[in-house]
Amino acid sequence: MPTQIKAVGTTEARKPLEVMDIARRDLQPDDVQFQVLYCGICHSDLHQVHNDFGGSSFPMVPGHEIVGRVTAVGSDVKSFKVGDLAAVGCIVDSCGHCPACRHDLEQFCEGEGGTTLSFNTPDKYMGGMTYGGFSQTYVCKEQYTLHVPESLDLAAAAPLLCAGITVYSPLKHWGAGAGKTVGIVGIGGLGHVAIKIAKAMGAHVVVFTTSASKVEDAKRLGAHEAVLSSDPEQMKAFASKIDIIIDTVSATHEVNAYLNLLAIDGSLVLVGLPAEPLEVGAFNVVKGRRSFSGSNIGGIAETQEMLDFCAEHDIVADIELIKADQINEAFERLEKNDVRYRFVIDMSTLA
Known part of the structure; x- marks a missing residue:
């Protein structure tokens, strides 16, 4: 019974x-x-x-x-x-x-x-x-x-x-590791774990946040650099420099601003779930052969494998x-x- x-x-x-x-x-x-x-x-x-x-x-x-x-x-x-x-x-x-x-x-x-x-x-x-x-x-x-x-x-x-597997899977699939710069958009349930995992994989980690209070917290979590995304000058400094961006934001947001940060052959991977469609400008992906992708758990x-990796790196x-x-x-x-x-x-x- x-x-x-x-x-x-x-x-x-x-x-x-x-x-x-x-x-x-x-x-x-x-x-x-x-x-x-x-x-x-x-x-x-x-x-x-x-x-x-x-x-x-x-x-x-x-x-x-x-x-x-x-x-x-x-x-x-x-x-x-x-x-x-x-x-x-x-x-x-x-x-x-x-x-x-x-x-x-x-x-x-x-x-x-x-x-x-x-x-x-x-x-x-x-x-x-x-x-x-x-x-x-x-x-x-x-x-x-x-x-x-x-x-x-x-x-x-x-x-x-x-949260762990949702960010581990794309980081692994798109080759995060030594010699790669990984951007993390948003520091929440997904983003804060992504920072830890990307760093443990050996990548240089740059966090993008709309919250000034989270800039320092991003560094506490292990980010090498943290950018206030509402500041155009800070954003401009990373133009064409990011190999992989993990976008964890589930609200409507201006994704083209992040596409423009990708290096040649870079990928922006959406793991958040905005309720409304996101508008992507054609030139923002054509230039540099960039990709706008998605990943699901x-x-x-x-x-x-992710659980064992996290145990090995105390994440x-x-x-x-x-x-x-x-x-x-x-x-x-x-x-x-x-x-x-x-x-x-x-x-x-x-x-």
């Missing part, structure tokens, strides 16, 4: 979240079950709860930056045992046989039903929709469950399951740890960008 557990969710868009009962599936032979210890709060959780992109289904339990400890495993599970640390990010299933899946790109699954996400996508086992990590337990197929290195601070590691193998998110009864307040503050730099819920506080 499915197990009834406590979770925090909502029954309609923009309604405050509240404690509710949900069901987790019976353990399948290839399943890992774990107690949720910590779950990060991502901006996309807020978008889904508000139905900003359309298609949200209710009732909804958000949460896709999930870290916990294994409490049970199915009979066929080989790589986890009870007591191990485990984690789940955005992806909990995919078709497994399409070209994307065969190349460890499950985030781009083209099979029937596409990628199954950790919440708010059709649940193949229980019917209805998947429920996320704002909950006491989680059950996931072994193939999509991640190992958390013991050396990482568990609460601060939770945001790596989305990463596959399971790459996410595990975690800067977090504000909250209790379960503070989630609505955290969502309100997140909407105002009032967090440095990621809320994480201590799920032991969900009675």
Whole structure:
């Protein structure tokens, strides 16, 4: 019989979240079950709860930056045992046989039903929709469950399951490393982790921010240089000098100002999700053979690689740890960008 557990969710868009009962599936032979210890709060959780992109289904339990400890495993599970640390990010299933899946790109699954996400996508086992990590337990197929290195601070590691892989994947794909200059646009949940990872990869890191108060904080986080993007003279100094720009901004912004900073064959990679289209001037990409690209999280193998990389370089998110009864307040503050730099819920506080 499915197990009834406590979770925090909502029954309609923009309604405050509240404690509710949900069901987790019976353990399948290839399943890992774990107690949720910590779950990060991502901006996309807020978008889904508000139905900003359309298609949200209710009732909804958000949460896709999930870290916990294994409490049970199915009979066929080989790589986890009870007591191990485990984690789940955005992806909990995919078709497994399409070209994307065969190349460890499950985030781009083209099979029937596409990628199954950790919440708010059709649940193949229980019917209805998947429920996320704002909950006491989680059950996931072994193939999509991640190992958390013991050396990482568990609460601060939770945001790596989305924010970390979202910036690690494009930094790796576009070749960040020694001899490359990487620009980071925006210092928030994604941007502050991108600074740490890009620096650990050996790149020269330049941060662009609209907030004067964050210029010094960018250097504390590891940036070699920080630019106030509202100052034309500071921006001009970096014209045609940046090899890779990771654009983390989810609001409408003037992207051409950053395209003009790219060196020959440079790429601007959008990982933020502005609700409105961005206008790109043709000359800003034609000149210098520049590229305007996008990236979306990463596959399971790459996410595990990212966790191991972060453990090796002692990288975690800067977090504000909250209790379960503070989630609505955290969502309100997140909407105002009032967090440095990621809320994480201590799920032991969900009675």
